[in-house]
Amino acid sequence: MSDKEPKPDGGIVPQDDQAPTWSERKERTQGLARLTYEYFERSRREDEELRKESDYVERDVLAFPTWPHEMIRNLAITSFFVGLMFFIAAAIPIGVPEPANPNSTPAVILPDWYLYWSFGLLKLPPLNPELSLLGGEKLLADRTYGVLANLVVVGAIAIVPFLNKGNARRPVEEPFWASIGVGGVVFAFTIAVLAVKNLVAGTFPLGNHELFDLTFLLPVVAGFITYGVLKAMREGYMFELNRRYYRLRPPK
Amino acid sequence: MSIERKDEHDHEAWMEGKDLSPIEEVYLTTLIWMDRRLRIVDYLEMLEDMYYKTNLQMPKSHTEQYNLDNKFWYWYPLYALGSFSTIAYVVAAISGALLGFYYAPSTATTEGARTVAYSNVLFIMGDLNFGFFLRSLHRWSAQVMTAAVFLHMLRVYFTGAYKEPRELNWILGIVLISLTMVFGYTGYLLPWSQLSYWAGQIGVEMALSIPLIGEWVAQLIFGGFSLGEATLQRMYILHVFVLPFVVTALIAIHIGIVWMQGIAEPH
Numbered sequence: 001m002s003d004k005e006p007k008p009d010g011g012i013v014p015q016d017d018q019a020p021t022w023s024e025r026k027e028r029t030q031g032l033a034r035l036t037y038e039y040f041e042r043s044r045r046e047d048e049e050l051r052k053e054s055d056y057v058e059r060d061v062l063a064f065p066t067w068p069h070e071m072i073r074n075l076a077i078t079s080f081f082v083g084l085m086f087f088i089a090a091a092i093p094i095g096v097p098e099p100a101n102p103n104s105t106p107a108v109i110l111p112d113w114y115l116y117w118s119f120g121l122l123k124l125p126p127l128n129p130e131l132s133l134l135g136g137e138k139l140l141a142d143r144t145y146g147v148l149a150n151l152v153v154v155g156a157i158a159i160v161p162f163l164n165k166g167n168a169r170r171p172v173e174e175p176f177w178a179s180i181g182v183g184g185v186v187f188a189f190t191i192a193v194l195a196v197k198n199l200v201a202g203t204f205p206l207g208n209h210e211l212f213d214l215t216f217l218l219p220v221v222a223g224f225i226t227y228g229v230l231k232a233m234r235e236g237y238m239f240e241l242n243r244r245y246y247r248l249r250p251p252k
Numbered sequence: 253m254s255i256e257r258k259d260e261h262d263h264e265a266w267m268e269g270k271d272l273s274p275i276e277e278v279y280l281t282t283l284i285w286m287d288r289r290l291r292i293v294d295y296l297e298m299l300e301d302m303y304y305k306t307n308l309q310m311p312k313s314h315t316e317q318y319n320l321d322n323k324f325w326y327w328y329p330l331y332a333l334g335s336f337s338t339i340a341y342v343v344a345a346i347s348g349a350l351l352g353f354y355y356a357p358s359t360a361t362t363e364g365a366r367t368v369a370y371s372n373v374l375f376i377m378g379d380l381n382f383g384f385f386l387r388s389l390h391r392w393s394a395q396v397m398t399a400a401v402f403l404h405m406l407r408v409y410f411t412g413a414y415k416e417p418r419e420l421n422w423i424l425g426i427v428l429i430s431l432t433m434v435f436g437y438t439g440y441l442l443p444w445s446q447l448s449y450w451a452g453q454i455g456v457e458m459a460l461s462i463p464l465i466g467e468w469v470a471q472l473i474f475g476g477f478s479l480g481e482a483t484l485q486r487m488y489i490l491h492v493f494v495l496p497f498v499v500t501a502l503i504a505i506h507i508g509i510v511w512m513q514g515i516a517e518p519h
Contacts, residue, residue: 077332081339085396089389096377097445099370102479109450112436114398122458143461158426160409161419169412169516181409 108198117188120195120215121153122146157184172237175230183223190215330411331515333404338503340397345496347390354380357488359444359481369444369484394436401429413516421509428506431499438491444484452479452487 020028026037111119125142164177171178193200194215197208204211263284272280287293354376358368366374376383405425408414414422437455441448456477459470467477473490475482 077335078339081336082343085340085343085393086389088396089392090385092392093384093388094391096374097370097443097447099366100444100446100449102449106446106450109454110447111451111454112395112398112440114395114402114433114436118433119454122454141461143457144463147458147461154426154430158423161414161416161422164412165416167415169415171410174412177412178410181406185406 110196113192116192116195117153118150120191120193121149123194124149172230172234175227175234178230179223179227182226183219186222187215187219190218330403330407333400333407334507334510337397337400337404338507340393340400341499341503344390344393344397347386347393348492350386351376351390352492354383355442357442357484359484367444369442373443373445394439398432398436401432405429411516415516418509418513418516421506421513424502424506424509428499428502431495431502435491435495435499438487438495441484441487442491449479452483456483 023041027034029037110116122143124146160177164174168174171181194211197211206214267277267280283292355372356368360368362368362371364371373387376387378384380386408422408425437451441452441455452474456470456474456479459473460466460477462469470477473486475486
């Protein structure tokens with residue numbers, strides 16, 4: 001390197017011996033900061049060790065080129081979907097709505113279709129238990145009960161990842177959770193039908209009671225059927241899987 | 253006798269010592285000028301870091317390792333639903349912004365005893381060039397987005413893509429699907445049509461039925477215990493100001509987490 005060239009660390013004043021290093025400075029901290037530092041150090045070490053002992057081999061990914069191939073493909077897909085929406089919007093125009101009239105309650109009050117399930121949950125008060133402790137009084141008002149049912153549904157969906165651990169992924173590998181899922185989907189549909197029962201009264205010759213019972217019965221039936229089918233499928237499927245697995249890695 | 257030390261930072265001398273073409277000279281002069289003022293050099297490391305982070309590759313998946321990819325190719329179209337809902341969201345955003353030019357959220361009555369909001373909708377659908385199509389497109393893209401998001405959730409559930417380490421993204425997804433429905437609901441109320449009004453009424457009653465904080469919630473979201481000017485304005489602000497920012501940020505985080513963690517393949 002000639003003296004015409006700049007030094008690589010031009011301008012940086014080197015630390016003297018008294019200046020603490022990063023780790024020294026961190027080790028002098030106390031309380032939460034100290035704990036945080038210690039944890040991150042451990043975590044880093046753990047990562048390093050795992051990386052050292054893993055048999056994963058770095059390799060080049062044999063890939064589809066991002067530019068131009070992937071980009072063109074994405075553009076094509078995007079324009080297709082956008083075009084699809086334009087087409088639907090042009091082909092199935094929406095109607096002109098009636099103006100709001102606070103003085104006349106319409107026969108049918110409905111939100112958009114994707115809120116039917118929530119609207120249906122408001123019609124669950126028949127299930128609201130009348131507690132004998134309170135002399136036949138209900139603990140919650142009917143409407144409150146319906147609103148809480150929404151929270152229960154959302155909460156149930158939210159805790160699934162914390163209940164269902166392990167690395168099984170396909171429905172065939174977990175018939176129970178798959179049947180729970182199918183039951184949930186069917187319930188979403190049946191509760192939506194319950195919400196619009198005034199509209200479907202002509203379509204299904206069912207009394208209100210039968211409709212209400214079916215709302216809860218059908219999901220259970222669908223769940224059981226799913227469970228049975230998947231259990232049956234799993235036998236053959238696991239056999240295939242294991243055969244391939246043992247062929248790849250013969251047992252010692 | 254003092255020998256003057258060479259100045260390490262004399263960039264001009266350094267440039268003179270090199271044999272530069274005019275273009276290189278202009279370029280270097282500009283670069284140095286900018287760097288002396290903006291410390292561009294400080295950002296190079298950050299850029300380099302970003303470059304490596306965006307090009308990280310996930311380890312071989314179980315599927316690749318054991319050659320199981322003949323088992324689930326039929327899932328692949330369902331993996332596009334997330335992108336599809338994002339595209340629909342963008343279309344809804346653009347058409348909504350255009351609709352916003354012609355809409356005012358007010359329940360004041362104009363001549364003909366119609367509210368301003370409702371007569372604006374009539375104007376958009378009747379008199380505005382492409383207005384009918386614009387409103388139709390906005391509504392349909394919203395419907396499509398909601399449907400795609402629901403199906404996306406089902407796909408994630410049935411392919412087990414919510415499992416460790418993706419629990420947080422699942423919960424974020426639940427927040428997003430809820431906000432999508434809130435988006436739809438607030439938009440549903442804006443035309444101030446008969447359907448809007450009574451859906452709003454149901455909403456107020458639901459809010460009021462929440463124990464303890466019901467009245468406060470009704471005040472906050474619907475601006476009172478009965479529907480009126482305040483309700484419409486709150487719905488409007490939620491729909492065009494609050495939710496777009498919140499939902500866009502959350503979608504960005506949602507997609508960012510997927511980018512980091514990689515697509516969960518069934519295995």
